[in-house]
Amino acid sequence: MGAVSLTNIVKNFGSFTAVQRMSLDIPEGAFVSLLGPSGCGKTTTLRMIAGLLDPSEGDITIAGRRVNDVPIHKRNLGLVFQNYALFPHKTIAENVAFGLKFRGVSRDDRERRVREALELVQLPDVGSRYPGQLSGGQQQRIALARAIVIEPDVLLLDEPLSALDANLREDMRVELKRIQQRVGITTVFVTHDQSEALALSDHIVVMSKGRVEQTGAPEDVYTTPATEFVARFLGASNIVEARCLAVDGDGVTVEGPGVGRLTLPRERAPQVAGPGPVKLAVRAEKLKLEPAGTAGTAPDDADDLILDGLVETVDYQGLAARYFLRVGDVQLQAINMIDSHPFAEGERVSLRLRPRDCTLLAGSTQ
Amino acid sequence: MSLEEREARQPVLLLTPAITAVALLLVVPLGFILVYSFWLRTATGADQAGFFLDNWREALFDPFYRDILLNTLKIAAVTTIVCALTGYPAAYFIARSRGNKALLLLLLMLPFWISYIIRTMSWINILGASGAVNSGLMALGLISEPLPMLYNEATVVLGLVHFLLPFMVLNVFVSLDGIDATLEDAACSLGATRWRSFLEVTLPLSLPGLAAGGLLCFVLAAGTYITPIVLGGPSDAMFANLVFEAIITQLDWPMGSALSLMLLAVLGALVLLYNHFLGMAQLMKGLS
Ligand SMILES: Nc1ncnc2c1ncn2[C@@H]1O[C@H](COP(=O)(O)OP(=O)(O)OP(=O)(O)O)[C@@H](O)[C@H]1O
Ligand SMILES: [Mg+2]
Numbered sequence: 228m229g230a231v232s233l234t235n236i237v238k239n240f241g242s243f244t245a246v247q248r249m250s251l252d253i254p255e256g257a258f259v260s261l262l263g264p265s266g267c268g269k270t271t272t273l274r275m276i277a278g279l280l281d282p283s284e285g286d287i288t289i290a291g292r293r294v295n296d297v298p299i300h301k302r303n304l305g306l307v308f309q310n311y312a313l314f315p316h317k318t319i320a321e322n323v324a325f326g327l328k329f330r331g332v333s334r335d336d337r338e339r340r341v342r343e344a345l346e347l348v349q350l351p352d353v354g355s356r357y358p359g360q361l362s363g364g365q366q367q368r369i370a371l372a373r374a375i376v377i378e379p380d381v382l383l384l385d386e387p388l389s390a391l392d393a394n395l396r397e398d399m400r401v402e403l404k405r406i407q408q409r410v411g412i413t414t415v416f417v418t419h420d421q422s423e424a425l426a427l428s429d430h431i432v433v434m435s436k437g438r439v440e441q442t443g444a445p446e447d448v449y450t451t452p453a454t455e456f457v458a459r460f461l462g463a464s465n466i467v468e469a470r471c472l473a474v475d476g477d478g479v480t481v482e483g484p485g486v487g488r489l490t491l492p493r494e495r496a497p498q499v500a501g502p503g504p505v506k507l508a509v510r511a512e513k514l515k516l517e518p519a520g521t522a523g524t525a526p527d528d529a530d531d532l533i534l535d536g537l538v539e540t541v542d543y544q545g546l547a548a549r550y551f552l553r554v555g556d557v558q559l560q561a562i563n564m565i566d567s568h569p570f571a572e573g574e575r576v577s578l579r580l581r582p583r584d585c586t587l588l589a590g591s592t593q
Numbered sequence: 594m595s596l597e598e599r600e601a602r603q604p605v606l607l608l609t610p611a612i613t614a615v616a617l618l619l620v621v622p623l624g625f626i627l628v629y630s631f632w633l634r635t636a637t638g639a640d641q642a643g644f645f646l647d648n649w650r651e652a653l654f655d656p657f658y659r660d661i662l663l664n665t666l667k668i669a670a671v672t673t674i675v676c677a678l679t680g681y682p683a684a685y686f687i688a689r690s691r692g693n694k695a696l697l698l699l700l701l702m703l704p705f706w707i708s709y710i711i712r713t714m715s716w717i718n719i720l721g722a723s724g725a726v727n728s729g730l731m732a733l734g735l736i737s738e739p740l741p742m743l744y745n746e747a748t749v750v751l752g753l754v755h756f757l758l759p760f761m762v763l764n765v766f767v768s769l770d771g772i773d774a775t776l777e778d779a780a781c782s783l784g785a786t787r788w789r790s791f792l793e794v795t796l797p798l799s800l801p802g803l804a805a806g807g808l809l810c811f812v813l814a815a816g817t818y819i820t821p822i823v824l825g826g827p828s829d830a831m832f833a834n835l836v837f838e839a840i841i842t843q844l845d846w847p848m849g850s851a852l853s854l855m856l857l858a859v860l861g862a863l864v865l866l867y868n869h870f871l872g873m874a875q876l877m878k879g880l881s
Contacts, residue, residue, distance in 0.1 A: 279778055299781045306782035312775040316797050325793075329784030377783060 229290025229380040229413060230255040231276060236285035238271050238437075245271045247437040249285075253415060253430075258407055260416045260424035263434035264460065269417040272434075273383050276415060278302050290380050300329070305374030305412075309386040311366040313358035319345070319369055320354035326377035344376040345369075347406060364395045371403070375410055382407070382414040388423060400426055421461045425449060433457050453498075455506055455588055463511035463549070465559045471496075471505045471587070479587060483507055485557035489532050489582045496587035504590030513584040514561035516550060519575040534578040538570050554578065630850035640847060648851035658835065658852070662859065665832040668746065669814035672753040673761075676810045677803060679754070680761035684802075685795075687762070688769035698766070701759050713752050713823045720748065744826040752820040757813055761806040768802020769795070801871065808867045812860050832856050 231253040238246040246268045253259045261269040274280040276287060278299035287294050294302055313322050323341045332340065345351050348368035358366055367387055374382060387403070388396045404427050407414050418424050424431050425445045433440045433448060433456075441453040452458035455466055469483030478490040479499055486507065499505055519535065536552040536559070548569040550561045561578065570576055633645040652658055687697045704712060719725050720742040727739040742748070772795060780790030818833035825831075830838075833856065840849035 277778075277782060279781075298786075299778075300784050300786055302782075303784075304782055306779060308775050308779065310773065310775060312773060312779040314776060314780070314794055325780065325785075326783030329789075373779075373783070 231381055231413060231415065232288050233272075233276070234286045234288075236272070236275060236287065237283045238268070238275060238280065239283045245437050246275070246282075249437075249439055251432060251439065251442070253413060255290075255413055256411050257429045258404075258414045258416065258427055259430045259432060260418055260428040261432050261434055262418055262421060262424040262460075263440075264419055267434045268437040269419070269434060270385055271437075273385050273415060273417050276381070277304055277306055277383050303377070303380050305377060305379035305382040307367075307370045307374050307382070307384045307387045309390055311358070311363075311370045311390075313366055313370060313373070315358055317357075318354065319350075319356050319358065319361070322358065322369060323354075323373045323376050325373065330377060340376055344372040347375070347409070348372045348402075363391055364399060367391065367399060368402070371406065375406070375412065380413065382412045384414065384416045386417055386419070389418070389420065396423075403427065425461070433460065435460075450510075451495075451497075451586055452508060452588070455508070458508040458586065458588070463560055463562060465507075465509045465511065465514070466588075467507040467509070467557060467559075468590070469505050469507040469587075471499055471502050471590075474499065474501055481505060481507060481587065485555035485559065486532065486534065486580070487555075489580075489585070491582045491585055491587060495583060495585060498589040499587050506588040506590055508586040508588055509559070509580065509584065511549065511560045511562040513580065514552075514559060514563075515579040516552075516561055516563050516570055517577045517579060519577050521577065530582060532580040532582060534580065536576050536578050538572055538574045538576060541569055541572050543569060552576070552578065626850040626854060629847050630854055632847040634845045634847055638844070645847075648848050651848070652851045652855050658855075661830060661835060662832050662855070665815055665856075666859070668749060668753070668831060669811045672750050672757060672814040673807050673810045675750065675754050676758050676761040677807055680758050680806065681765055681803065683758075684762045684765035684769055687766050688772075689774070698763075701762055704759060709756055710819055710823070712755060713820055716748065716752055716755070716824055717743065743824065744829075746825070746829050748824040749821050749829050749831075752824040753814045753817060756817075756820065757810040760809045760813070764806030764809065765799060765802045768799045768805075772798045804867060804871060808864065811863065815860055816856065 231251075233249055233251040236246055236249045236251075237244065249268075249272065251259075261272060263269055271280060275282050276289075278294065278297065282295065289302065289304075313319075314325070317325070320341050323344055324337050327337045327340060341354065342351070345354060348371055350365055350368055350372075353361060353365065353369070358369070361369065367390070371387070384403075388399050391399060400423060407427075416424070416427060428445055430442060431445055431448045432442050435456050441448055441457045443451075448457065449461055452461065452464070458464040458466060467483045467486055469481045469486070472480045472482055472488075474480075474493075474496075477493060479493060479496040480488065480490045482488040496505075516536075534554050536554040538550050539553050539558070540551040542549040542551075545565075547562055547564050550563070550570060552559050552561060559578070629640075630648055631644045631646070633641045633643065633647055635641050687694060687701070690697060717724065721727070722739040722741075722743075724742075726742065727736075730736045731739070776794050776798075777787070777790045780794050781787065785793060815831075816833050818831060818837045821829050821831045821834055832852070836849050836853045836856070839845045839852060
């Protein structure tokens with residue numbers, strides 16, 4: 228087991244920079260996700276940790292050892308690919324035993340460890356089959372078994388679930404977390420799926436265009452996005468161009484189109500130092516819809532902001548509905564659980580918004 | 594007619610032109626040759642129709658023919674091995690190169706735009722008494738007399754390799770190109786060196802292509818008669834030269850027919866053998 232740390236990593240492909248000065252510390256035993264849209268450099272980063280790519284600049288250390296010049300086959304890592312990458316001409320048992328052959332494990336030990344690994348992924352009886360005879364989900368479990376049977380220092384997973392269909396993906400997600408916790412191995416997980424990252428990780432590293440946008444626990448990244456990119460990428464967010472009017476001891480007062488004037492607690496606006504343009508970010512599920520006129524009657528929510536809105540579009544999702552609402556000059560989206568039946572298009576509603584659910588981001592500089 | 598019936602008929606319809614062509618251009622002439630091989634050429638030069646086994650007896654039991662057949666198979670085998678050893682790395686390089694694959698494949702096809710005979714004869718300008726190598730060595734003063742480099746078995750093999758290498762490279766390339774490059778990455782991550790991961794993963798998975806290229810090279814090499822004429826010495830005749838000699842020079846069609854059928858039978862047996870092993874390879878492919 229070992230911690231991984233990247234220091235000022237840069238990766239250039241010709242004149243194109245895929246990873247720009249990335250620094251990252253992954254504590255021992257942690258489950259860290261690299262999350263970001265396609266092409267942001269997640270795979271490139273993972274392949275540099277694995278030793279499949281050499282960084283153009285910077286240092287990589289694994290378990291305290293600088294590994295820049297250590298070839299991949301000596302790094303002792305477990306690698307799982309999106310397309311499973313099982314050897315089609317070898318049986319499942321031979322696939323899983325492959326890494327043990329290079330570690331001087333005796334034949335008996337090898338058989339025992341293969342059996343244990345197959346039991347760990349709950350496929351004890353497939354050893355004599357070939358990869359082509361297993362389903363996608365089973366193949367991915369075997370790929371995982373093959374990677375962890377060698378007791379690697381770090382487990383690296385590149386979108387291991389994205390080739391599976393939706394239901395299976397959720398099952399495998401739970402399974403993956405269970406196995407990772409059982410083995411207690413440091414894990415770097417690459418994904419572009421925010422729900423995977425939120426569900427699995429101890430830390431999330433949100434990346435965009437080769438840069439780290441934000442690092443933090445899932446809840447922090449989700450509730451307190453550091454940038455507009457993070458706010459938009461994780462879940463549905465409303466971003467309103469607003470103006471900061473005043474910053475004082477216990478609050479930040481802003482005014483923006485549609486939302487009017489509101490005061491946020493100071494800690495919801497860490498990037499704002501004084502008056503000027505800002506961005507107000509509100510998660511879609513934090514906007515609560517109520518039938519017009521009924522809002523503002525309960526006494527315990529005196530701070531809440533009540534806005535009038537018109538339902539323009541309803542996107543019915545069964546458990547919840549997503550509404551696009553016209554509020555003054557802006558359109559906002561809200562995702563609300565459906566109580567009895569959803570609001571109808573064209574209906575007037577009241578929107579309830581808690582200032583402490585909003586986040587203020589630095590305004591655009593141009 | 595239901596869709597299912599139409600689909601069932603489709604292969605037949607689509608194959609009809611090809612089957613007709615094969616029947617008319619291959620099976621019928623082959624039938625003629627088979628019949629011819631039992632005729633006999635008389636002393637007057639006319640062919641006598643009938644059922645004589647004389648040609649076959651001679652073709653099968655005369656040590657002259659047997660030795661040349663064995664030599665032909667040996668030359669074909671050496672050619673195939675040289676093609677495999679030199680072609681595989683080239684195919685691997687093309688399959689693993691990024692971006693310029695198409696250009697490299699085009700370069701590979703380039704020789705086909707020049708006549709095979711001209712390509713073969715070009716070796717005379719390189720290795721001949723007044724060819725590039727000899728004049729170069731003489732100009733440098735390393736030798737005073739031209740070295741005799743042409744007209745031996747080695748130059749026949751050289752000419753054949755020159756001719757057949759692209760077939761080998763293409764076949765191996767197709768098979769390598771179909772192998773997921775992450776398989777080797779996976780093998781390396783598990784502790785295999787690049788070389789071990791090649792031996793354990795890539796090589797076995799590319800064997801079908803190597804076998805296909807090998808078969809093609811062997812059959813084409815064993816059936817050649819131009820290369821030995823252009824680049825071989827008097828004792829380097831290959832089996833197809835005997836057929837050529839019998840039919841074109843001596844106008845002995847019955848004997849030529851028997852000889853060509855014999856070569857066909859030997860190479861046919863080889864294809865069957867290959868088919869047996871390819872069956873296994875296909876099985877492995879089907880598993881992936
Ligand atoms: N070998 C390479 N040569 C040139 N450019 C490359 C190479 N590998 C990756 N890139 C570029 O680097 C960028 C980052 O690629 P990377 O594969 O890391 O993206 P990713 O975040 O994994 O995306 P995805 O979610 O689509 O897998 C992309 O723009 C890609 O085109
Ligand atoms: Mg990727």
